[in-house]
Amino acid sequence: MVLIAAAVCTKSGKTIVSRQFVEMTKARIEGLLAAFPKLIPKGTQHTFVETDSVRYVYQPLERLYMLLITTRASNILEDLETLRLFARVIPEYCKSLEENEIAENAFSLIFAFDEIVALGYRESVNLSQIRTFVEMDSHEEKVYQAVRQTQEREAKNMMREKAKELQRQKLEAAKKGIKPTFGSSGGFGSSTGFTPTPTIGDVANQNNDAKPSYTTVPAQKPRGMKLGGKGKDVESFVDQLKSEGENVITQNKNSISQSGTKAPAIKTDIDDVHLRMEEKLIVRLGRDGGVQQFEILGLATLHIGDERWGRIRVQLDNQNTHGVQLQTHPNVDKELFKLRSQIGLKQPAKPFPLNTDVGVLKWRLQSTDDALIPLLINCWPSEAGDGSCDVNIEYELAHTQLELMDVNIIIPLPIGCSPVVGDCDGMYTHEAKRNQLVWNLPLIDAGTKTGSLEFNAPRAIPNDFFPLSVTFSSKSSYASIKITEVLLVDDDSPVKYSVETALYPDKYEVV
Structure with a gap:
């Protein structure tokens, strides 16, 4: 056409x-x-x-x-x-x-x-x-923006600390009877390194036109930035990420100190054999019930950081009962995977690529079965007699083996609407600029598998509160595909490894 x-x-x-x-x-x-x-x-x-x-x-x-x-x-x-x-x-x-x-x-x-x-x-x-x-959502752009905002915040904090330090030095100099002068070196004193300071005797002889005497004060060491030095803003940013539970990979550097010895290697948070199990969830539910779309896409990637562990096999334990379709990489031995649930190369003599994230296994599940939905959302808007709407929203965690963190249920609102919240499990935020009400739940698990939110919205109709969307993150696996061990090809000896699991919704909404 x-x-x-x-x-x-x-x-x-x-x-x-x-x-x-x-x-x-x-x-x-x-x-x-x-x-x-x-x-x-x-x-x-x-x-x-x-x-x-x-x-x-x-x-x-x-x-x-x-x-x-x-x-x-x-x-x-x-x-x-x-x-x-x-x-x-x-x-x-x-x-x-x-x-x-x-x-x-x-x-x-x-x-x-x-x-x-x-x-x-x-x-x-x-x-x-x-x-x-x-x-065009870019994970790298989000990381860059987060790093940039953190650096800007740390720079502002350093600026305030520097201003406080200068003010404190100024007050101390005033107490001692020293008149501070600001030189080009950035600290107290002139650029030549000496500051003329009147003594007590000078003050007493001022009325007698005596020739004043001076003492010399050595200039303070400039506190400018040092190229190649490890900034405190980077350290604090890394510490902040670690405190939030993020895995931070620190690159080892063979820096040479003044004595000529190498700096000790920095221990990373992942092992030389690292596997990442990532699952992306796409859910579209009808406001009156029923599943319009349900799809889960999974990907397992392998990262080898040391050539000694390049020739390995990964043992899987597939406990899935939902009929997930598995697909291995073309270079992976399919017979070995079918018979022993192991991921290994077709040519065992060749190693996996070094320092590269290699996708070795994919899985997929599509269905319209209500029983597969992990988090059920029920939204009941009803018109009141004064032209407003009473809205009741409930959630239920149907798969209690999952732990959903930082759950945000985003409810759209009419333009200019200010909702009145009556009852709320968790927290809520009214974002007036975006015309939406964000219901936040820090954790949903087997202990907090149900919750509700009730609010009244003036000058609204039931259709104003759709589509309702949900975001969250989880370290649980929906498909229940686990890594049990990693073995060397030569002698089947175990290899130390680390596993990272991530489950997140690409789109989760009620329309």
Whole structure:
């Protein structure tokens, strides 16, 4: 198919958003869009209409139309499939199908349209991939921003401490009768290293026009930054991360001291054989119950830090009962994995790559079974007689073997709404700038598997509180795939290893 343009327009013919995919003049596109409302046949159920040169494929969206303009030679079935994908994209970025909401999110919609069609041809993408491509979420950027904010905070603290120190030295000098002068060296005293200081006798002889005498005070050692030195801001940042339970990898440096000896190696928090079990959760629940989408994607990566442990096998214990589909890397011995649940290379004489995170195992599970949902969210908004809404939200941890940390349930609010919270398990924050209420629960486990939040929202309707989204982090494994031991290929002797497990939602919402 060749898709000329995609547009969202009103039923009266006003164009709100339009994206052109082939070279064509602006006047030509505007003429095609202006002619569309006049061509719609009345009293029919058709979703396309043709002219001598183009084909209009459209779908009603309440008071709007999602419109595609294609060539007459394009496949009508492919056109309709592409149209449905375009129509599904709009609710992803717009809370309502209103003209002003479409206009406010025009750029996000255009970016999403560009992911569907390139140079007039449909790309092989689904809704989840479009969402990922448009968001362009970068873990490295988040880490960089966190480091930068911490460094800025530490720099401000150091600046305040330096100001207090200068003020304290100034007060001490004033008590001793010394008039402080600020030289270019940054401390007290002139740049030459000496400060003229009047003695007690000088003060007594001032009225007698006696020649004053001076004592010399050696200049203080400048306290500037030292290149190559380990800054306190870096140390405090690392200590802060460790106190929050993060695994911090410190690079060993063979720095030479003044005596010519090497500095001792810094012990890291991970072993030379390190495995990371990462699971990403995608959940979409209906507000009236039912599972619209459930998908879990897992990845096991192996990192070898010493060439002595390159030729190893990893023993797994698969306790999963949900029917997770497992897939090993092409270089992993599949027969060994099937018979003994071990991850090893097809060619045992070759080692795993050194100092590289290698993906060795993937697993996946898709279903619409309610029993697979780890955290159930039940939101009950009901209209009150005064034009407000009473909202009751409950959560229940269905899989009690999981421990979910820093759980945030984000409830959207109407613009300008100030909710009145009556009962709350945990904590809550009203973010007025973002028009949302954030319900925070530090930990959800078997001991705190249920909880509720009740609040009243003035000037609201039940649809205002959806879609409701959930974020959390966990060191538990949903799939129950565990590493039991790591063995050398030659003699099956055990190797010391470390394991890191992470479970987090890529998207978890109630719509």
